[in-house]
Structures are given as structure tokens and as C-alpha cells.
Amino acid sequence: xxxxxxxxxxxxxxxxxxxxxxLKECDLVLCEDTRRTRQLLSHFDIHVATDRYVDRDPKLxxxxxxxxxxxxxxxxxxxxxxxxxxxxxxxxxxxARQAGLPVTSLPGASAVAAAAAGSGLPCxxxxxxxxxxxxxxxxxxxxxxxxxxxxxxxIYESPFRIAALMETLRQTLGDACRVVLxxxxxKIHEEWVSGTPSKVLADLKARKEILGEFVVLVNPS
Numbered sequence: 077x078x079x080x081x082x083x084x085x086x087x088x089x090x091x092x093x094x095x096x097x098x099l100k101e102c103d104l105v106l107c108e109d110t111r112r113t114r115q116l117l118s119h120f121d122i123h124v125a126t127d128r129y130v131d132r133d134p135k136l137x138x139x140x141x142x143x144x145x146x147x148x149x150x151x152x153x154x155x156x157x158x159x160x161x162x163x164x165x166x167x168x169x170x171x172a173r174q175a176g177l178p179v180t181s182l183p184g185a186s187a188v189a190a191a192a193a194g195s196g197l198p199c200x201x202x203x204x205x206x207x208x209x210x211x212x213x214x215x216x217x218x219x220x221x222x223x224x225x226x227x228x229x230x231i232y233e234s235p236f237r238i239a240a241l242m243e244t245l246r247q248t249l250g251d252a253c254r255v256v257l258x259x260x261x262x263k264i265h266e267e268w269v270s271g272t273p274s275k276v277l278a279d280l281k282a283r284k285e286i287l288g289e290f291v292v293l294v295n296p297s
Contacts, residue, residue, distance in 0.1 A: 078144060078172055079151045080165065082158040082184025083116060086263035090185050096120055098182065102149040106140070108164060112155050131164045137171055144177050158186045162206040162232055187261050188230055191291035194268070195228070195256040198295065202228040208241070215241070216248045223249055223296035231292040238290050239280045245294060246273035254295040260288040 079098050084090040099105060099122050106129035107113035113126055129152065130136060143150060154163035172179050192199040203222045208215045208231060222229050233241050238257070245255060255276050257269040265288065269279055280286055 077149050078140075078169070078177060078179045079149065080159050080169065080179070080181040081151045081153050082182060082186065083113075083153050083156055085156045085185050085187055085190070085261050088116075088119060090262060091120070092182065092184050095182055095184055096122070098149075099124065099151055099153075102151040104143065104148065104150045106150060106152045106168075108153075108155045113153060116153075129164055129168065131167045137168055140168065141172070141175060141177065144172070156185070156187075158184060161186060161188060161204075185262075187232070187258075187291050190261055191256075191258040191293060192228065192230055194258065195293040196270070197228045197254065197256060197293050199228055202230050202293075204230045207232045210237075212240075212244055215244050219245065219248045223253075223294075226297060229292075229294040229296065231294070233290045233292050235286040235288055235290065238286060238292070239277060241292065242273045242277035242280065246277070249273075249294065249296050253297070256293040258291040258293070261291060263288075 079102060081095050081098055099117065102124060105113060105117070105124055105126045107126055108129070110126045110128050117124065140150060152159050152165050152168065157163065159165040160169060169179055188204050192202055203225055205218060205222060208218060245253065251272045251274050253273065255271060255273055257276060259267040269276055
């Protein structure tokens, strides 16, 4: 069985009992960074083999398939949150489904769901855009098309490009839209900032430095 196992975003208490059991019982854990995953496993006294997973490695995928066909249980994790959600794993899971191999996905930590729920913006339906392209032109096109649907937009962004994204939002969607930033979700320095793109941008520019990963939520209406 191939298990898709969510891991904590930052607070280790957020891992589920089922995730711990699966990690203990599996034969191999596939991960983005073996050092980071070993730290997590060690914290919970789990001793199992780990291997780095890379999406664009067909030979690796075939070796994993051989283990699954031999009856091995394999867990796929990301550095934090749910695998495949803006993290590696798509090629493996897609091809496993096509090959008729058993796959199951465990519920658990997800920055998208947690940020949407806590944002105060409508989240009965939202559009998840993940990490936007680097160029402003492509960003504007994607934002314009997504905003036309009328739902809350959810975007991942790094501290190095968050200010530029606020300016792009202001230029593309106007300064009447409402923005909510969630920084360092579930971690000790978790922070929420809300307002118009201009207001949020002014807040960011007033800081000596910008640290942490961001989930950006936008209500285009």
C-alpha cells in the first residue's frame, strides 16, 4: 500500500494518531528532505528507512512500484503539510493509480484548509493557486482569470516575493479587494494580517525584515 501521510506544518502536536501508526508500520518513508523527516521520526521514536523522492525520476518510481508489488507498505510525506499540495508526489500517485496499485490518502495538516478556515473570508468555495509563476505578466493573467470566478483565492508565497505580490494584487484586482496574510501557520510566531493590498504592503514595508512562509487569501469582490 502507498500511504499519503500529512506531517505537521510546524507544531508537532498536529500529527494524527493514524499518521504515527502508519509511519511506524511502513517499510519505507519517501520524503523531500531525509534529514528533516528523520528529525520528525526521531522525535516520535520511529525507526524506519527513508529515501528521498524526486517527482521527475521514472527509474525511482519503477523501483517504488516493485516494492509495492512485493507487498511492501510505503509512506509518502512532504517537509510539512499534505504531500502533492504544491509538493512532490503527483507522478508517483498518478502512475500508481494508472497501474492499479493500492493508494490511500490520510487526512491531516494542510495549510490551505487551516488558513482558509481562519481567514474570515468566504471559504465554502475557494480557488487554490499554489505558488504563482515568477513573472508579473503571468501572475496578472492567472489572478484575473481566477478572480472572475468570484471565489476566495488562496496563494502560497515566500518572504522574498510577498511584497511584490501585494503590488501585483493592487494593480490587477484593485485596492478594494480584501487580503489576509497568514504567516508561519501553527508555529510559535504565527501572525495574521488583513486589509487592502495597499494597507498590507505598507505593513510589510515598515518591517526591518520579512521572515516566514505565507499563505495569502484574497476576496476579489
